[in-house]
Amino acid sequence: MSTKISPPAQASDAIQRRSFSRTVKAYVSLTKPRVMELLLVVTVPAMILAERGLPSLWLVIATLLGGAMSAGSAGAFNCYIDRDMDRKMKRTQGRPLVTGEISDRGALVFAWVLGVLSVGWLYLTTNWLAAALSVAAIFFYVVIYTLVLKRHSEQNIIWGGIAGCFPVLIGWAAVTGSLDWPAWIFFLIIFLWTPAHYWPLSMRYRDDYAEAGVPMLGVVRGRTTVGLQVILYAWATVVSSLLLIPAADMGWTYTVGALVVGGYFIVEAHSLYSSAIRGREGRPMRVFHGSIAYLSVLSILIAVDPLLPF
Numbered sequence: 001m002s003t004k005i006s007p008p009a010q011a012s013d014a015i016q017r018r019s020f021s022r023t024v025k026a027y028v029s030l031t032k033p034r035v036m037e038l039l040l041v042v043t044v045p046a047m048i049l050a051e052r053g054l055p056s057l058w059l060v061i062a063t064l065l066g067g068a069m070s071a072g073s074a075g076a077f078n079c080y081i082d083r084d085m086d087r088k089m090k091r092t093q094g095r096p097l098v099t100g101e102i103s104d105r106g107a108l109v110f111a112w113v114l115g116v117l118s119v120g121w122l123y124l125t126t127n128w129l130a131a132a133l134s135v136a137a138i139f140f141y142v143v144i145y146t147l148v149l150k151r152h153s154e155q156n157i158i159w160g161g162i163a164g165c166f167p168v169l170i171g172w173a174a175v176t177g178s179l180d181w182p183a184w185i186f187f188l189i190i191f192l193w194t195p196a197h198y199w200p201l202s203m204r205y206r207d208d209y210a211e212a213g214v215p216m217l218g219v220v221r222g223r224t225t226v227g228l229q230v231i232l233y234a235w236a237t238v239v240s241s242l243l244l245i246p247a248a249d250m251g252w253t254y255t256v257g258a259l260v261v262g263g264y265f266i267v268e269a270h271s272l273y274s275s276a277i278r279g280r281e282g283r284p285m286r287v288f289h290g291s292i293a294y295l296s297v298l299s300i301l302i303a304v305d306p307l308l309p310f
Contacts, residue, residue: 026096030079030107031072031114039071039167040064041296045303046171046186049248052306055175062125063174067167069118070134074141074163076111080104081146085212091205126174133173137166151213154220157202161194182248186302188240190295196233196265197291199226200272200284223281227273230287234269238262241298254305258298265294 043064047055079086079097083104086092096102102110115138123131145160165187172183195217202209202218203226209216218226241258244250268290275282 022101026101027110029096030076030102030110031068032075032078035075035164036068036071038292038295039164040067042186042190042299043067043167043171045299046168046183047175048303049182049186049306050172050175050180054307059126059174062121063130063171066118066122066125066130066134067170069114069121070137070170071167073111073115073118074138076107076114077138077142078146080107080111081142082150085151085214088212089205089208091208122170122174127177129173129177129179130170133166133170137163137170140166152215154215154217156214156216157195157198161198162191164194165190182244185240185243185247188243189237189298192233192237192240193291193295196230196237196269197288197295199230199233200287200291202226203281203284204288223276224273227269227276227282231266231269231273234266234291238266244302248306250302251305251308251310253308253310254301257301261294261297261301265290 044060047060047063079095082092083095083097086095086098092098097104097107118134118138119131122134141160141163145156145163149156149160168186168190169179169183172186173179199217202216203223204218206216206218209219217229221229238258241262242255244258245255268287272282272284272287
């Protein structure tokens with residue numbers, strides 16, 4: 001005899017499924033997936049450059065999984081620590097600790113579990129150096145950036161941004177078990193790129209950061225100063241990208257591509273500054289998204305160049 005589920009029971013099951021799905025999505029959002037994606041974009045090119053070819057698929061998957069857990073742990077810690085500021089900013093009022101979809105304790109436990117898993121996973125599947133770099137990345141983002149610098153210094157993005165450079169080192173170390181000059185130059189590229197990438201965002205959300213009491217450069221300095229700093233860091237980023245040519249014996253594909261995409265990045269930065277000195281806000285989000293396009297294309301060039309015969 002078949003048993004039919006009554007309509008109320010079906011409705012209850014549907015509600016439970018939706019509730020479970022919302023909870024999963026809320027925990028995923030704690031990891032800041034967009035930031036994580038950007039960090040993972042640079043990991044694979046670093047591994048290909050270190051190998052001067054294609055690393056084993058298993059090593060790539062293992063490194064990406066460990067890196068994702070590391071970045072996700074740092075993001076979750078950040079959401080937990082900054083939950084008071086997130087409640088004041090329009091841009092972050094939909095985060096799960098603000099809406100109450102996840103408890104503070106749940107977020108903290110989740111962050112610790114992801115962090116421990118990332119270190120253990122990288123140690124077991126790659127090597128001790130990659131695992132140690134994962135610890136350093138989490139420490140830098142959580143302690144140096146979130147706890148020490150973010151609320152107290154306009155230089156927060158410059159030095160706190162070091163955390164975002166570690167995926168390059170983790171990828172390189174996973175392949176070679178060491179850190180060579182090209183890895184450090186790639187690290188430098190991302191270090192210099194980060195302020196030029198983030199400061200336009202601080203211009204766009206100046207009022208939000210001011211309301212939350214965060215001394216981002218876009219809050220404590222005028223548009224002209226921020227625009228000039230974006231130009232300086234954009235130029236420094238492009239120049240540092242050219243250091244890879246002799247250091248990693250890059251070919252014509254990378255050389256020409258780095259100059260073209262670097263020129264685009266610099267033009268966008270100058271356009272923002274040009275608007276600022278005329279008393280206009282300009283289009284800071286265009287520079288923000290353009291910087292992401294720049295780093296993505298540069299990473300593709302770094303990945304493709306070692307695979308070509310010229």
